[in-house]
Amino acid sequence: MNVEGKLGLLNYKKAPETHISIKDATENGPCVKQCQDKPCTTVCPAKVYEWEEHKKKILVAYENCIECGACRMLCPFDNIKCDWPRGGFGVQYRWG
Template identity: 40%
Template sequence: MKPLPRVNLDDKIFTLKYYVDEDYAHLRIRDEAVCQRCPTRPCLSFCPAGVYRLDRSGGITVSYQACVECGSCRVACPYANIEWSYPRGGFGVAYKFG
């Protein structure tokens, strides 16, 4: 049996279309101090779209505009420190194939 070809996640994410709501962030970090104490910071590695990144001061920047709405960050945070909801109607990610 022939193995399946590898899929590059970045290539797939590139095909998505986003309708960004500039007035309402549908996800955010509840308490930055909790993130500072977290030794593993799983949100930096679990998000397939790379929404969470370390900034120069060691804090976490949330680029909600690139969220693919999978909810993995909410599940992966051991402290339930991520507030996640679906974007308001008409906003968010639009998948090419449904």
């Protein structure tokens, strides 16, 4: 089974508020001015991050997050604030 298939087996309870944000999402921020490769858009296994070219910003689909922690370690400009959803929300793993 591929990654997409496995992700489809997970249960999520969407929190009303995001637990992920781009620290500096302005037009002068690192996503626009410095980060050419935008690794968040390829590293995240749940495809939470998407670069929207015409708005010049990263879209964050926080409800798909599987809480692996990779994005905040790999953003080369430390521009992602990623906490965990509050208790009872987010991804629910059935076997630990």
